Amino acid sequence: MSTTGGSLLAASLFSVRSCFAQASQVPDIFKPASTPADSIHRLSLFVLIITALIFAVVFCLLAYAVGKFRHRATEDGREPPQVYGSNQMELAWTVVPVLIVLVLFFATARVIHSVQEAVPPPGAIQVTAIGHQFWWEFRYPALGVVTANELHIPVSDPAHPTPTFVKLLSADTDHSFWVPQLSGKTDLIPNRINSLWIDPHETGMYVGQCAQYCGTQHAKMLLRVYVDSPEQFSNWVAAEKQPAQSTDAVAVGRQIFEKTACTNCHAISGTVANGRFGPDLTHLMSRETIASGAASNTHENLKLWIRNPDSIKPGSLMPAMNLNDQDLEAVTVYLESLR
Amino acid sequence: MSSESIALTAVREPSRALSDWLYSWVTTVDHKRLGILYILYAILFLIIGGIEATIMRIQLIVPHNHFVSPQTFNQMFTMHGTTMIFFVVMPVLFGFANYLIPLIIGARDMAFPRLNAFSFWLTAFGGFLLYFSFIGGNGLYGAGGAPDVGWFAYAPLTAKTFSMGHSTDFWTLSLLVSGFGSIGTAVNLVVTIVCLRCPGMSLGKMPLLAWLNLVMGAMVLIVISPLTAAQVMLCLDRFLGAHFFDTQAGGSAVLWMHFFWIFGHPEVYVLVIPGFAFASEIIPVFSRKPIFGYPIMVAATVAIGFISMSVWAHHMFTVGMSSYGNTFFALTTMIISVPTGIKIFNWLGTMWGGKLQFKTPMLFCIGFLFQFLIAGLTGIMLSAAPFNWQLSASYFVVAHFHYVIVGAILFTIFGAFYYWFPKMSGRMYNEKLGKLHFWLFVIGFHLTFDFMHIPGILGMPRRIYTYEPGRGWEIWNLIVTIGVFFQIVAILVFVGNLLYSMFKGDPAGNDPWDAWTLEWSTSSPPPEYNFARIPAVRSRRPLWDIKHPEDPDWKYE
Numbered sequence: 053m054s055t056t057g058g059s060l061l062a063a064s065l066f067s068v069r070s071c072f073a074q075a076s077q078v079p080d081i082f083k084p085a086s087t088p089a090d091s092i093h094r095l096s097l098f099v100l101i102i103t104a105l106i107f108a109v110v111f112c113l114l115a116y117a118v119g120k121f122r123h124r125a126t127e128d129g130r131e132p133p134q135v136y137g138s139n140q141m142e143l144a145w146t147v148v149p150v151l152i153v154l155v156l157f158f159a160t161a162r163v164i165h166s167v168q169e170a171v172p173p174p175g176a177i178q179v180t181a182i183g184h185q186f187w188w189e190f191r192y193p194a195l196g197v198v199t200a201n202e203l204h205i206p207v208s209d210p211a212h213p214t215p216t217f218v219k220l221l222s223a224d225t226d227h228s229f230w231v232p233q234l235s236g237k238t239d240l241i242p243n244r245i246n247s248l249w250i251d252p253h254e255t256g257m258y259v260g261q262c263a264q265y266c267g268t269q270h271a272k273m274l275l276r277v278y279v280d281s282p283e284q285f286s287n288w289v290a291a292e293k294q295p296a297q298s299t300d301a302v303a304v305g306r307q308i309f310e311k312t313a314c315t316n317c318h319a320i321s322g323t324v325a326n327g328r329f330g331p332d333l334t335h336l337m338s339r340e341t342i343a344s345g346a347a348s349n350t351h352e353n354l355k356l357w358i359r360n361p362d363s364i365k366p367g368s369l370m371p372a373m374n375l376n377d378q379d380l381e382a383v384t385v386y387l388e389s390l391r
Numbered sequence: 392m393s394s395e396s397i398a399l400t401a402v403r404e405p406s407r408a409l410s411d412w413l414y415s416w417v418t419t420v421d422h423k424r425l426g427i428l429y430i431l432y433a434i435l436f437l438i439i440g441g442i443e444a445t446i447m448r449i450q451l452i453v454p455h456n457h458f459v460s461p462q463t464f465n466q467m468f469t470m471h472g473t474t475m476i477f478f479v480v481m482p483v484l485f486g487f488a489n490y491l492i493p494l495i496i497g498a499r500d501m502a503f504p505r506l507n508a509f510s511f512w513l514t515a516f517g518g519f520l521l522y523f524s525f526i527g528g529n530g531l532y533g534a535g536g537a538p539d540v541g542w543f544a545y546a547p548l549t550a551k552t553f554s555m556g557h558s559t560d561f562w563t564l565s566l567l568v569s570g571f572g573s574i575g576t577a578v579n580l581v582v583t584i585v586c587l588r589c590p591g592m593s594l595g596k597m598p599l600l601a602w603l604n605l606v607m608g609a610m611v612l613i614v615i616s617p618l619t620a621a622q623v624m625l626c627l628d629r630f631l632g633a634h635f636f637d638t639q640a641g642g643s644a645v646l647w648m649h650f651f652w653i654f655g656h657p658e659v660y661v662l663v664i665p666g667f668a669f670a671s672e673i674i675p676v677f678s679r680k681p682i683f684g685y686p687i688m689v690a691a692t693v694a695i696g697f698i699s700m701s702v703w704a705h706h707m708f709t710v711g712m713s714s715y716g717n718t719f720f721a722l723t724t725m726i727i728s729v730p731t732g733i734k735i736f737n738w739l740g741t742m743w744g745g746k747l748q749f750k751t752p753m754l755f756c757i758g759f760l761f762q763f764l765i766a767g768l769t770g771i772m773l774s775a776a777p778f779n780w781q782l783s784a785s786y787f788v789v790a791h792f793h794y795v796i797v798g799a800i801l802f803t804i805f806g807a808f809y810y811w812f813p814k815m816s817g818r819m820y821n822e823k824l825g826k827l828h829f830w831l832f833v834i835g836f837h838l839t840f841d842f843m844h845i846p847g848i849l850g851m852p853r854r855i856y857t858y859e860p861g862r863g864w865e866i867w868n869l870i871v872t873i874g875v876f877f878q879i880v881a882i883l884v885f886v887g888n889l890l891y892s893m894f895k896g897d898p899a900g901n902d903p904w905d906a907w908t909l910e911w912s913t914s915s916p917p918p919e920y921n922f923a924r925i926p927a928v929r930s931r932r933p934l935w936d937i938k939h940p941e942d943p944d945w946k947y948e
Contacts (some may be wrong), residue, residue: 053585054860066870077861077862077864078849078850078862078863079849079850080848080849080850080863081781081782081848081849082848089781090442091777092777092781092891093777095773095775095777095778096775096777096778096781099771099772099775100772102771103561103768103769103771103772106768107768109766110735110736110739110764111761111764113739114739114757114760114761114764117739117742117743117747118742118747121678121742121743121744121745121746121747122746122747123435123679123746123747123748131679131746131939132678132679132680132744132745132746133680134680134681134743134942134944135680135681135683135688135740136681136683136684136685136947136948137683137685137737138683138684140802141736142687142737142739144683144734145732145733145922146687146729146733147734149728149729149733150729153725153728154731156725156771157721157725158723159775160718160721160725160774160776160778161718161721161722162716163776164717164718164721164776165714165718165773167777167780168713168714168717169714172415175882179816183869193652202772212644218715220711224547224550225545225547225548225553226545226548226644228709228784228852229790230784230850230852232781232849234840235416236709236712236777236779236780236781237709237780237783237784238780239709239710239711239782241638241644241645241710241711242547242638242639242644243641243642243643243644244644244645244711246578246710246711247711254490259850259859259862260850260886261708261850262852263783263785264440264545264783265465265541265545265854266548268461268465268539269461270465270853270854270855271461271854271857271858272857273858274859276738281598284807295402296640296910320722345859347664352539357525365463366460366462367461367462381853389826
């Protein structure tokens with residue numbers, strides 16, 4: 053019998069947290085840092101305890117039966133007593149599970165209601181997240197900010213909660229917004245408006261990624277959420293609201309950017325570039341990653357991304373731009389000036 | 392006549408015999424031969440689907456691996472899922488049902504033998520059509536491509552805009568075709584069980600194998616229809632510009648999900664109920680006791696059949712249903728664990744106080760009980776909708792449903808293979824190799840699927856061809872992949888054992904297990920007409936009555 057596997061499973065379900073408590077960037081659902089993830093966490097511990105108890109009882113019965121009632125060579129060849137059933141026993145193992153189900157159901161219904169029926173308080177931040185193949189567009193309509201792939205939200209003080217309510221839309225196929233430590237996942241579905249909310253109580257960077265298969269590069273549709281202190285957040289908003297600043301030193305690169313196909317897909321506020329298919333680049337250098345988290349935002353990676361996106365993210369919709377080395381360098385330098 | 396022509400005839404003789412032999416198999420309408428064809432066909436596709444799984448696991452053994460491209464990986468998980476559900480588990484269960492149902496109810500064949508053959512060849516054609524996509528999927532430009540939209544093919548990824556070429560059409564048409572085959576077989580099973588039982592076998596005296604397959608057949612009739620309807624609508628979208636699921640023209644992506652899952656979830660029970668049926672025949676015989684609580688076992692099965700039609704949207708807890716919708720489907724999903732739990736307890740009750748013989752079929756059934764228990768409990772976790780918002784579409788779900796489909800269903804299927812192999816071939820399998828297969832498979836299964844739960848808890852989504860290092864997922868993915876190789880060796884032992892025993896095994900005799908149902912009363916393998924005289928029964932265990940005239944079952948039932 054496969055007892056080792058079973059106990060390993062049971063043990064691992066509970067010890068996962070301790071194994072990786074030290075590691076950073078582990079999107080562990082059992083290390084919540086925000087309210088919906090918190091209440092889900094409490095419910096899941098309750099469900100885990102009940103299922104563990106059921107497992108222990110039934111497993112002991114099975115192990116006992118296997119050990120106790122094995123046929124022994126010393127016995128005579130007679131058949132054991134033929135028992136056809138027992139109404140009392142069968143009633144017992146019908147009624148008890150029904151009671152367990154009722155308890156689980158009420159616990160579950162309570163959390164469903166508390167998460168789904170939450171009403172935004174006056175201080176709530178409103179964000180619209182739009183899923184694209186294979187990146188995230190984030191718009192803050194009330195603040196006039198547009199960014200991509202890295203969502204900034206303020207930490208929420210329980211005395212004056214500033215939760216973030218995210219409206220979820222899709223520009224093409226299904227996607228799913230999942231940052232395990234902040235909230236459960238909710239899908240972004242074309243022709244449909246979904247929503248989720250986050251009420252974080254610890255600052256930090258939380259990783260997640262698209263959780264609904266959306267095409268070739270589903271795997272590299274990564275997601276970062278920065279939970280900022282209120283000052284950091286207001287500074288970030290102030291910076292993001294500015295149009296792009298460019299100096300004469302990068303004029304060559306800017307000219308190439310504006311005269312090639314870049315502007316078909318990308319927007320840079322304060323310039324002629326106003327495409328909507330790709331991420332807004334107005335403050336590209338305020339982001340730590342490019343290509344929806346597939347690479348860190350360095351000079352070399354930027355250049356590689358413009359020259360041959362497939363080498364970082366095969367199947368991404370960004371075309372190779374076929375610039376000569378000089379122009380490539382100039383465009384990269386221009387992009388690096390977008391702070 | 393010259394000596395030359397005599398020599399020619401002598402040379403031609405064996406090849407003529409081969410073609411006659413092939414012809415007799417291709418044109419057969421005998422339920423036993425069709426059953427064996429289904430089973431062999433399923434083993435072929437099991438190996439193909441297993442290769443696809445292995446390719447995926449090699450790709451995921453380390454982060455940022457370059458073993459296959461994302462495009463290939465996406466084709467692999469689509470083909471693996473579609474193959475395993477539609478062209479392995481369903482055919483193998485239909486195969487056993489075909490072979491066993493007439494024998495166990497004392498009939499000479501299925502009710503509609505020619506429909507039976509037609510259904511098999513439709514299913515077979517469906518599988519080959521799906522695999523033809525590897526060379527024809529991209530249309531006429533030479534480069535082929537298998538479907539890459541996932542086995543549940545969510546809209547709008549299947550729309551022309553996102554899925555060019557014909558790979559999705561191959562997927563749609565092959566499921567449409569094999570779906571008709573499934574419906575034919577289901578009609579046949581239901582009619583056979585309802586109309587062709589031998590004298591004395593009232594519904595209440597029918598072996599559980601027949602009862603459970605009756606429920607399965609009825610469910611197939613109901614649930615294949617929405618799938619077929621959805622496939623027709625998808626064809627209309629792709630070829631005639633309809634807009635059922637085409638979101639860019641106002642269609643609904645969620646509509647496809649409803650159509651697919653109202654098929655998809657009952658389908659799980661369509662697959663697991665015949666698995667229950669095998670366990671309900673094997674566990675009593677190797678415990679030397681009748682099944683515990685026969686009436687409630689039947690009632691629980693019928694209840695599962697009904698309730699399973701009302702749980703489908705638990706696959707959709709994350710699509711933004713209202714809180715009332717989520718609450719309803721959480722409740723129905725939890726309720727279905729009650730009849731399922733009853734079954735587990737009744738199998739335990741069957742073993743309790745018996746004299747257990749740990750032959751290979753029984754080992755697989757005990758493995759099934761243990762793993763199905765865990766699969767049920769992770770199922771309860773997933774039914775708690777908020778917990779599901781975290782776990783769904785993660786590797787936790789992948790681990791959970793492989794626990795059901797491999798740990799429960801495939802284990803009972805292996806049990807059934809070993810249990811009925813002597814009847815089908817007339818020879819015993821090798822018990823040592825059987826046990827080796829069991830232990831290797833148990834080790835491989837638990838290495839792979841126990842540890843697969845953990846990356847899901849740590850936030851790893853399914854269907855990603857690669858992953859970032861530093862998220863705590865590496866070690867678990869490595870262990871999961873190592874387990875696969877144990878499973879491969881186990882399957883090789885299994886196939887080797889079947890081939891060896893087919894030709895070299897000891898003669899099995901009519902009744903090697905000292906069993907109680909009618910298939911063991913005829914010769915091994917049974918003659919084409921099954922029974923020289925149609926038997927008459929007085930209880931659920933007619934052979935027990937014959938072997939124990941002093942203490943027959945019919946006195947108590």
